[in-house]
Amino acid sequence: MEQSCQDNIKPQKIAIVGAGPSGFYCALWILEEFKKLNFNNFVLDIFDKSQALRTILPTGNQRCNLTNATDDIEDFIKNYPRGKKFLYSIFSRHFNYDSIEFFNKLGIATYIQKDKRIFPKSNSSKEVKDKMFEGLKKYKNYHLIHKKINSKDELKNYDRIIISTGSRNCENLIRSFNQPLIPFKKSLCALVVKDFIYPKGVKLKALNYEQDYGHESEFIFTDKGISGPLAFKISSIKSRDDFPYSIEIELFKIEKIKDLIKQNPKKSITTIVSMLIPKTIAKIITDNSTISASNVSDDELKKYSKLNLTIISSSDTGEIVNSGGVDLKYLDKNCKSKINDNLWFCGEVLDIDGFCGGFNLQNCWSTGFVVAKDVVSSIIEKEK
Numbered sequence: 001m002e003q004s005c006q007d008n009i010k011p012q013k014i015a016i017v018g019a020g021p022s023g024f025y026c027a028l029w030i031l032e033e034f035k036k037l038n039f040n041n042f043v044l045d046i047f048d049k050s051q052a053l054r055t056i057l058p059t060g061n062q063r064c065n066l067t068n069a070t071d072d073i074e075d076f077i078k079n080y081p082r083g084k085k086f087l088y089s090i091f092s093r094h095f096n097y098d099s100i101e102f103f104n105k106l107g108i109a110t111y112i113q114k115d116k117r118i119f120p121k122s123n124s125s126k127e128v129k130d131k132m133f134e135g136l137k138k139y140k141n142y143h144l145i146h147k148k149i150n151s152k153d154e155l156k157n158y159d160r161i162i163i164s165t166g167s168r169n170c171e172n173l174i175r176s177f178n179q180p181l182i183p184f185k186k187s188l189c190a191l192v193v194k195d196f197i198y199p200k201g202v203k204l205k206a207l208n209y210e211q212d213y214g215h216e217s218e219f220i221f222t223d224k225g226i227s228g229p230l231a232f233k234i235s236s237i238k239s240r241d242d243f244p245y246s247i248e249i250e251l252f253k254i255e256k257i258k259d260l261i262k263q264n265p266k267k268s269i270t271t272i273v274s275m276l277i278p279k280t281i282a283k284i285i286t287d288n289s290t291i292s293a294s295n296v297s298d299d300e301l302k303k304y305s306k307l308n309l310t311i312i313s314s315s316d317t318g319e320i321v322n323s324g325g326v327d328l329k330y331l332d333k334n335c336k337s338k339i340n341d342n343l344w345f346c347g348e349v350l351d352i353d354g355f356c357g358g359f360n361l362q363n364c365w366s367t368g369f370v371v372a373k374d375v376v377s378s379i380i381e382k383e384k
């Protein structure tokens with residue numbers, strides 16, 4: 001039988017550290033690319049300190065918002081406060097429809113929600129996890145290893161290394177490579193407000209954000225501050241700002257309250273404000289005043305129409321991705337380190353983060369794919 005020249009060469013050893021969405025997707029593409037090329041002279045070790053793909057389970061409230069159907073790359077990248085320019089090139093090589101095709105091939109049917117978020121038809125993140133695992137089992141030459149990697153010294157036997165650890169507790173590992181890192185800070189989370197006095201559970205809309213954010217101008221009071229779409233968006237935009245910072249929330253339009261006062265001149269200001277926002281909140285902002293609304297000055301009406309909140313910290317609830325991560329300046333367009341040989345990064349460990357809506361997982365899919373392609377071609381080129 002004719003022997004392939006591959007068999008005479010020492011197998012190429014590839015390590016992926018972190019089997020979350022980005023590392024797992026990257027592994028599937030590496031295995032698929034090698035299979036297409038009929039190349040078997042490699043070993044792929046995928047390390048995870050916890051259970052592989054555990055982090056996909058809570059996504060999208062267990063429904064897994066896989067990506068977003070925004071079809072223009074220019075519009076898509078507007079949803080990343082950090083990493084836009086870098087992602088433009090990545091998305092031009094692997095975009096939302098490529099990922100959807102990939103998931104459909106794995107047997108995951110998808111649908112687009114009204115707001116363009118894309119979910120599996122099963123509405124089950126567990127299905128995504130299970131189908132990705134089934135996909136992996138089709139291939140050979142890989143090992144899924146339950147182990148924490150603490151430093152680059154533990155990876156010295158590998159020819160190619162991919163770091164996909166996400167953004168939690170991985171600083172020491174990244175520093176062991178001397179790879180520059182921008183400090184991680186929380187994003188897409190609830191916010192804690194100074195001297196907070198509003199009742200938990202009340203939902204409101206910030207009219208001053210409505211034009212730009214649409215339904216994402218809605219928020220809900222928690223026991224310590226605000227949560228919901230508006231809080232997530234603000235926490236993302238201001239992720240790199242120092243605390244405290246102030247935000248202003250417009251609860252009702254002055255013209256609207258003036259119309260109501262004209263129609264009901266004898267009613268108290270608290271009653272009139274209650275016609276526009278929940279009574280519990282109206283009572284707090286007017287101090288439950290019984291003064292006739294027609295006697296309230298324009299300046300005071302303006303004061304009642306706005307909440308001025310001082311944000312003192314982020315809280316631990318929400319979608320919580322982290323801004324910060326591996327500094328993109330020291331990576332090439334394939335997410336390969338410019339300062340370490342044969343080292344790549346993908347997913348949330350990169351200094352890239354997006355808004356809610358499937359944008360963070362799309363970062364994982366697209367960077368995972370680009371890394372897989374580059375790792376495979378670096379090995380194939382060498383073996384030629």
Ligand SMILES: Cc1cc2nc3c(=O)[nH]c(=O)nc-3n(C[C@H](O)[C@H](O)[C@H](O)COP(=O)(O)OP(=O)(O)OC[C@H]3O[C@@H](n4cnc5c(N)ncnc54)[C@H](O)[C@@H]3O)c2cc1C
Pocket residue numbers: 017018019020021022023047048049050051052053054055056058059060061064065066067147148149150164165166167168169170173318319320321346347348349357358359360361362364
């Ligand atoms: C509650 C919640 C809901 C979310 N919902 C959505 C959503 O619907 N859509 C969306 O787009 N985004 C969502 N996100 C964000 C999204 O989940 C993340 O961006 C994504 O999981 C990042 O994937 P990753 O593979 O880069 O990192 P991670 O998911 O963090 O995975 C990293 C993996 O690496 C392993 N690891 C870490 N360090 C080491 C080490 N030293 N050695 C070995 N293994 C290690 C970890 O155990 C983990 O399995 C959500 C986030 C949260 C918290």
